[in-house]
Amino acid sequence: MTQIHLTWGNILTLRGDALVCPAHKHLIRGRGLSAQIYAQGGVELATQCGRQLKCAVGEARLTNAYHLPVDYLLHTVTPQWSSGDQWGALAIGQLRRCYESVLCLAREKGLKRILFPALGAGTNRFPHAISAHQALEVLNEYSGEFDQLTVCLHSPAALGEWERVERRFYTV
Template structure:
């Protein structure tokens, strides 16, 4: 079974087969991590993304990872956090689908070492504890198909949230 690693730092400095990147539905430069990835990938990444079909929330697309220490980028469109209102359940399902789609695409391409940010917890404002529960449930269920799944958080506080969720619900 794959090791699931929770860490804190610069995800763009880590090595793996693929980086899962939050994306805009047209795979254009977005905000946050997406903007950093596009800055490093430059015109080659933008051209590769132009060739991809539109990506709905929860789906994933793959491109080469120009200028990054990984081979591929798995782009996935994350939902907006709706603050737990009447659409909150749909956002949770969509967030889970982001992880499922990225893992399915990685499995299809034979990618074994994946890097994940806290999908949805950045500019889309999911609380880390909620994002962590959705992510870790999917990652733990599918870990056997991979060598290593790394979730890299921006802050020690976020890392603490994810570790508490993992310990409480997954016994790690």
């Protein structure tokens, strides 16, 4: 079974087969990490994304990565966190579906080393504990089908939160 690797730093410097990009439904340049990916991917990435079908929340699309240190980008549209109100359960299910869709598409394309950011925990404001729990549950379910699953967080504090969730729920 593949070990899930948690780390922190600049995900755009890591190597793998594919990097997961938090996406806008029209696969246009978004905010946060998405903006950084599009800036580094260049005009070629924007052009290829412009030819893709609209991507609903929880779905995934594949493009080339162009000037990034991976071969492909796996774009997924993450839900907005709304402070745990009446739509919170729906958003949590949609976030889980993002991870599932990305991993199913990666498996279909034969990609074995996948790099994930903390989906939903950036500009879409999911608490790291909720994001980590959904991610780690899905990643553990699919881990036997991949060589490397890496989650790269943006800070040591975020990494600590994910490690606490991992120890509490997923360490044997």
